[in-house]
Amino acid sequence: MIYAAIPRTTPSFRLVAASVLMAVLSFSSLHAQQGNAARGERNFRACAACHSLERDRNMTGPSLAELWGRKAGTLPSFERFSDALKSSGLTWDDRTLDQWLTDPTHLVPGNEMTFEGIKEAPARADLLAFLKEATKPGAAASQSAQQGQRGGMGGMMGGMMGGGADPNLKKPEPDIQVKTISYCRDTYRVTTADGKTRAFWERNLRFRTDTSKDGPEKDAPALLGAGMMGDRAAVIFSAPEEIMKFVERRC
Ligand code: HEC
Structure with missing residues (x-):
């Protein structure tokens, strides 16, 4: 698109314009590699039915709070780690998480996370950019990412079962009490x-x-x-x- 506007100008201008364009392109591809946290937050919906970002709030899967630097399968409050994950010897960082999200079974055969993986590298980079921020100690997990999580009724089940906001089980409405x-x-x-x-x-x-x-x-x-x-x-x-x-x- 931008090239179309260039041809009638002088060669030197063309050169400058081309190098500006190159710089823009390489900046944006660098950006894509680093991941876009806002897009990543949307990708987190694929995880939110099973994982909370709140500390020690475990669901089908363990809480992901404070994930970076944690040894795989060691969160004390989570009762259901597979032996495969516990004995994997992995420590979670940018590289191991990227491999885990690409294909969990390939990285840790016999693990019990029923998730086939995210094949697109940019989608993984976005998700990891989001997670890295959102799992930092004290990070307030955003409302939208956490929505519909309680009791494992979120995600697809939430949709299937009527979805919407989580009912408050402490003070249930009469129609569910x-x-x-x-x-x-x-x-x-x-x-x-x-x-x-x-x-x-x-x-x-x-x-x-x-x-x-x-x-x-x-x-x-x-x-x-x-x-x-x-x-x-x-x-x-x-x-x-x-x-x-x-x-x-x-x-
Ligand atoms: C269907 C439920 C489910 C979904 C969906 C799911 N997970 Fe998991 N996840 C689990 C379970 C269960 C485990 C524990 C696996 C084991 O012990 O073998 C786990 C483990 C993990 C671990 C290791 C945690 C630790 O403390 O060692 C990470 C990291 C993780 N999941 C990230 C994700 C991300 C990111 C997504 C979304 C792209 C996702 N998971 C989607 C259920 C799920």
Whole structure:
């Protein structure tokens, strides 16, 4: 485009213009290599269903806070590292993270992160530029990147299950506040504080727990995901012992 404007001018001007253009191009390719954190923040959505940037907030995967310089598989608060990752001997830095995100299985065979990798180098560079800032000690993780994370209902599941903002399990709205659960033949019936009773085929209702600070209060489970699709949902309890206490066999 810019060349088209140049031909009718003098050769020396052309030379100057060309070298300016070269400088612009090499600057922008350098920039691409270093990664663009704003674009990277959008790429982080691919990770956000499983990873938080908040310290010790672990979900399917470990918190990524303070990742740079950490030895792989060593975050004390995360209970589910694979032996493969723990014994990988890796320390996370620009290079090892780029390899991990390219193809996790190739770098650490037998690891348990179900993620196929990001093949495009610029997309990885953008993501790493974002992560490097956002995982620094004390970095306030941005709202948009963290959105929809709680309870693993974010990402695709959030979309599938009605998505939107995370419900507050500490002070649940009446329509998700579970009062009773009865079980009859192959059906669970869940009655919520708004007086509604919903019936679920037994294989469509899951019982989960969340013992973290985001979880429900004791003996006050919440019904999640009964929105849009309706046939599947989960009841989140504050502790496993509550489950049997709540479910009453009654026809
Ligand atoms: C489906 C869930 C899932 C997705 C999506 C996912 N991860 Fe993971 N991630 C995990 C799990 C689980 C582990 C632990 C793997 C193991 O122990 O083998 C992990 C481990 C990691 C680790 C190693 C952490 C440590 O302390 O050693 C990094 C770094 C990481 N993931 C980054 C990412 C990034 C960046 C993305 C997005 C591009 C991503 N992950 C997407 C589940 C996921």
